[in-house]
Amino acid sequence: MAADRRSSWLKGVLDLLVLSRLTDGESYGYEIAKALAEAGLGEIKGGTLYPVLNRLEEAGLVEAEFRAAERGPGRRYYRLTERGREHLATESRDWLRFHRAVETTLHPGGSTT
Secondary structure, three states: OOHHHHHHHHHOOHHHHHHHHOOOOOEEHHHHHHHHHHHHHOOOOHHHHHHHHHHHHHOOOEEEEEEOOOOOOOEEEEEEOHHHHHHHHHHHHHHHHHHHHHHHHHOOOOOOO
16 A cells, blocks of 8 residues: 555554553553554554644643653653543544545445455
């Protein structure tokens, strides 16, 4: 898949993917990016990820806390708020509905080959 196409598709769903990475508990930027890469979504650079995290925090969907580290730089940990969980549930349903519509349009006979 062309990198620019993947990037374009990712922009539309990155907020949702970041929120989904926080459903099991708090995490920090590098850990979120690593999990998304391991899921097959490619490298998400800090210049893309941190503005998303800041936007989610400003919207009240995540809370952040800076913690100093014994060694190395401190980290900013993010966790879902209740509002973030509700938003994730709603947006996930909407995204899956959209995905099914695209899939049905691309494969009207049900074939996915």
